[in-house]
Amino acid sequence: MKKLLIILVCICVTALAYAQDSLIANINARKSLSLNGRWQYIVDPYETGFYDYRYKELNEKAGDAYWNTDVPKDKTEKKEHGYIDKYSLEVPGDWNHQKTEFLYYEGTIWYKKSFDFHAVDNATKYFLYFGAVNYRADVYLNGKKLGFHIGGFTPFNFEIPASLLKEKGNFLVVKVDNKRGADEVPTLNTDWWNYGGITRDVKLVELPHSFIQDYMIQLKKPVAGKAPAIKPEVSGWVKMRNANAGETITITIPELKFKKQFVATADTTQLNFILPKLQLWSPENPKLYRVIVSTANEKIEDKIGFRTIEALGKHVLLNGKPIFMRGISIHGEIPQDVRRAVGEQDALQLLNQARELGCNMVRLAHYPHDEAMTRLADSLGILVWSEIPVYWTINFGSQAVLNKAKAQLQEMIARDHNRASIIIWSVGNETPISQTRTDFMHSLITRAKELDPTRMVSAALEVNYASLKNVNVVDDPLGQFVDLVAFNEYLGWYGGLPDQCRKTSWSTPYNKPLFVSETGAEGKWGFHADSLTRFDEEFQEWYYKEQVAMLKRMPDNFVGISPWVLNDFRSPKRNNPLYQEGWNRKGLYDDKGHKKKAFYILNAWYNEIKNKAQTN
Template identity: 30%
Template structure:
């Protein structure tokens, strides 16, 4: 159906879903080798996989690695094949075991060869894949692992084009070789943990759990025992169980039920509490073991009140994020992934939209730990070919099964800005319905969602369980106030419809400080002050409308879009609250931090507008403190109390002297003193402005 409000909803939409979740497999419980050092060659080579092929002239690289930095630097953006090769020796500990190779992410397609023989192919640049190589690997001597990679366009693969973000090539996430006993918790079921934990009932005094374990047996034994151990945060055992399975044959999905008494709920940033589950598969005298963390929660969405977490209203305000940085592209280290999540946590975000594809394992783990709810999605973005359905379903299976157990994830995203003009038989409409059905077959506990850039009713709208909208009033349209008009009229006309703003934002170049020169949305001048003003007004509109159950700033960080020439820097989307290199937090970052964070904030805005020609100016301060005192050139000017509902204080008609001026603000409390200062230079002569 093409009108999303026609569903089995009552007068007040009250969507209630119970969840319990956990992490990717703990490889520390298995023997493993991390493959970091590789040889690399860009270009077509029909002999790249052969053992007789010499790679002595190839480049030495460290994985994670991408060969698409030319897209960021604007020197070509190569879209095509490349080769990676490495030599590995199997550790003694693996000799009697089954051996596997797991790639966490290769952009965008990979054909894997071991000792000259093809072991598998994977299409899709953002999800993990795993192959068993027991019968192909040499346990004596060295093995040659070769990977043919391509980021060339493919209309049978999502995303079908790179109009909104770069399609990087390379082995840009970690690669592991690991081993298991002959009878194992299978790692090849869509490269998932093989263990799926579902909370079938959650009450204050009890949580009922269903644990499904996928078993692969290549031993001669037909009987296995599974031992389950649940520990609390203090590592104390709170529940144990064992179950015997007879006549398992080659494969088995073992199901067991357990209960938690008086469960402590995973409660967002208030208390991101996680238990741990240890699953031991005992087959004869061998044990395969996986340990995971998990959390229990419930959530609901009310069309008038908003988001409800564990039966309490919980405000969802946050950001979107691409996985890339200026110096490394998508090949981010663990330290860089941690840095990004620390910044998202610092700003006070309670929700994160991982755009527009599956992100790294570590990112989801960090969200679990910090209590940040996550919308994660497949890269079904913008344009479509009508031939990508099979790959879209594959990537959805991988997204859900590889991340099924994370407590932070609460919705599966099925598309972003996909447009259909010719009715319900249009391929993306048909595919979305199939993806929704598949999602609910794989996961009964979560809702599906999509992000539309159309109006409140559209051909693609309302197919997913939840509909959200990307709205850039004031950036791609003249007036920021259009957002309030759209929200109010939409809510009035469709009061039973849940509304989320999945993207809103404006470009901001920290080198541009003259707001009068704004050239939106595709010009060469994006003043930082306009970006800040845009967010002040937009957040003021959103925060006062509780029926907007979630909102997401686009974007947390500047990111690359090859071919763009906007805002004075090529190949860059400037809508981030932080610069691409993570070195500068823009004024808008501190605006949101003052509004979202429970940490004290005191920040002078427009600080990079250092050279001024007007003697009289204003001083704007973002703060969540009770009162602020302004000093100019060590002279106390005024103390003001915070009365703004967007946590901003402005001191007007402040006079500057010719030359350098020290602007300082101080906030004192009973046990707290914060101070911030900047230096602005007044040039009465009216010389051309210099922005540093």
């Protein structure tokens, strides 16, 4: 009986963990109330508001629980918590940059927002939507727990019982815990700062009883190696919630004078249609169409580009033609403010820096970035590698960890599967080789292809250094499952000096495109000495000169590179007191936006590649 009780408790906890509703797509196109702005907070490193003194989770109605009101019923009631304006934080935003005392804080902070609400006639369902909360979020409304979410960079939503909402004084509380854990994704050890907080938008969304939950509208994958047909075929689906029998779904693309109706079948209705006179999306022509998905109850508008992408033999083909990716890796951080990036203005800063460098591609490392990044990349014509934080030493033997990774993968893809700019879903970075790890990663690759068969799937693989004389071989066994063989290399920074590149060549046993997903060296802007002095600009400049010379000798399946990294970024692993001071200095821009000497080396090579492609 005791064993059965334990099992039932575990089932209940698991059910609550995954009790969130499936993600609602294109949240900005929905009727909603923004809950951004100032939120009051309580710092709770001992989690006093969650556990009693025996370290048992507090009863939902416990007066001492921080998710319940802080207003005493009368002068005799004891309340040991309170929310006041003196202690408030801006949402969206990480807490680390907002208060000096939070610079290195990792732990629990309770956020509280009061709001009024007026129901509309045609809305019968209400959801709380969070763009991202790092890392675990427990969400309570008016003393009732809606659920919790694990994962710091992907969106989630919970349905709100209509009876729970009040016209005045709703009491929304979110327990945010950004402590790192050995069985989390990412795990304990990372080379970036663990910004905590409600880091992206919060919305109260109003929807009809029967509504469009999600949709995917993309060009059908072409026959291998062939360009899209003269009359390109679109395939996809629309997922309804509570669809009425015989309900009609209409797809409209006004510019193409296209309109077609489909009868809803079960929850998910398959789409297939031809789009004549279609302009294909590309970096040179980032054409987006206004696409309207509508039913009798609602109308959702989106801007969608249409293109095909595939890895075939030695090449990556965009719209059937080989492409070389002039990339850069980017952290979701605004270095001059020492904060997590959020919103369109931040995305514009980062992507404009990449364009100034000469890039047509960015690797968004090492986690899904704010949605503004991928939507702006669509508009600007920048190819995107999007990644989940399966990083370094994840617990590859744990099914629970695999489930967390799959959940983040699914949320990343669900949010962005209509973004033309995204051509690569990445399932991880620099994971150490073992059969257990390969099985773990293969499972993620399989899942990514099930969720989205139209894009390439990859990961930053391990390298077998000097397995042959002066030849480094990318033979990571995971290479047999990815579409693009990508690898990180730092010849001349980690081990040896940059001139080591002169006698080095690269190969892979896989008949697939080869991509350098990272390379770089540290250099502090304004520190000048000579090319042999570590951390000065001249060393970093020399490093890039030698790298470029080596990359020009790469085999003919070499299809691109995303050096590490666009900007200097915070990292608690980088503690040289003169040159790092808690910053990784591999950026081509420093933390104040200055270009380093290495910037001009890479920029010149990228311009050379671009000009050569235009003349061919």
